[in-house]
Amino acid sequence: MTSLHICCIISAYYSMRSQIFIALLLVGFGCQHNPISINIKPPTLTVVDVNCTEVWLKISSSCANYDVVTLKRDTTILDTIRLTTADTTILDANLLPSHTYTYTLAMAGVKSVTAQARTMDTTSHAFTWTMYTLGDGTTSELNDVAIINDTLAYAVGKIHSGGMVYNLARWNGQAWNLQQLPYQGYPPEVHSVFAISDTDVWFDPWFHWNGQSFQELPSDPIFYAIGINKMWGNSNGLYVVGNNGFIAYYNGTAWTQISSGTSLDIKDIYGAQNANTGTWEIYAAAGNPLVSNDRAILQINGTTAQAISVNGINWALMSIWFMPSEQYWAVGDGMYEKHPTLSTTSWARKYPTIYTTYKIRGNDINDVFVCGAFGEILHYSGTSWQSYISQTYLATGNLASIAVRSNIVITVKSNNSIGVAIVGRC
Secondary structure, three states: OOHHHHHHHHHHHHHHHHHHHHHHHHHHHHHHOOOOOOOOOOEHHHHHHHHOOEEEEEOOOOOOOOEEEEEEOEEEEEEEEEOOOEEEEEOOOOOOOOOOEEEEEEEEEOOOEEEEEEOOOOOOOOEEEEEEEOOOOOOEEEEEEEEOOOEEEEEEEEEOOOOOEEEEEEOOOOOOEEEEOOOOOOOOOOOOOEEEOOEEEOOOOOOEEEOEEEEOOOOOOOHHHEEEEEEEEEEEEEEEEEEEOEEEEOOOOOOEEEEOOOOOOEEEEEEEEEEOOOOEEEEEEEOOOOOOOOOOEEEEEOEEEOOOOOOOOOOOEEEEEHHHHHEEEEEEEEEEEEEOOOOOOOOEEOOOOOEEEEEEEEOOEEEEEEEOOOOOOEEEEEOOOEEHHHOOOOOOOOOEEEEOOOEEEEEEEEEEEEEEEEEEEE
């Protein structure tokens, strides 16, 4: 064999090795650039959230390789999607309430995956309302209300009746009975009531019901000259919010004032536990309606408070209510909604009423109630809003606080200097 033949054989050998190496490189990089890949794991399809008419889906892929997937709802193709990130969120809207849907995700070369979602049912608008008046017209008003059970609720404020001054009204399921909570011998106006449980009820920071008796508590100096607006708490402690950015926290032993970073009046505070993570979310709403359009929403963690985005909100705020990771509402000079998370989406304006709204509370995202000026009461069923102002109209008054428990709703304030409590049943 000549040296020329040997050189040709060697050249052919190295050429073949180069081709094999290039082919292996192409296979290795196919996860990023080639729709044909070996042993690709199928993407996963997860139902993230559901309400009455919407389903949120997440497509997760361990290798975001620009593969094309087809998403179907039952037999209808919803979309053909090119995966460019590890997680892709899809909103399927305009669905039927109380209906089960099957979603299928298909990709060439891998097995299809499915997920089922059942939309929530709507709740009834069929409420009947009973209006009660408390006091004799001498600047009586009810500031807040808490429902304990079907036959017990507390409303607080100042009620002048028969030459006496009362600061507590107790509802027994049929009627309201006036009581006095004396502090140093005199019943002061009470601005807020909150029940952690039926044996752990607070009436401002000065009074506590332990299930057996009312306890008069010493006033901490941090509350001096503070206008208290609302309380909220759980087994970990109690929060109080008030005017000029005031926030205080009680850990069961001592009060601590929390820096809020705002001088706006903090009108409301609400917290709820995330069903998926077990963590608590706590938010407060602030604003000075009739003074300015300034507004703030504060996220509270332990003894710290931080402002979050109010992008999309143009007017002062009065109240906030939410279901963690599902739906968030803020009301005041306008009503606003955010979904699914506070950190990633803007607030959207809603228009179910022309009146100022003062407080919002709910049982779930398909059972939400709002109260406001001139006796406005609104109910959201999951698909529509219903106003009851034709039944609850107050010519010279408003409803400033609302409590919801199962099929009972109670909202309070005043009309023509007389305390008003309106009870709704479904």
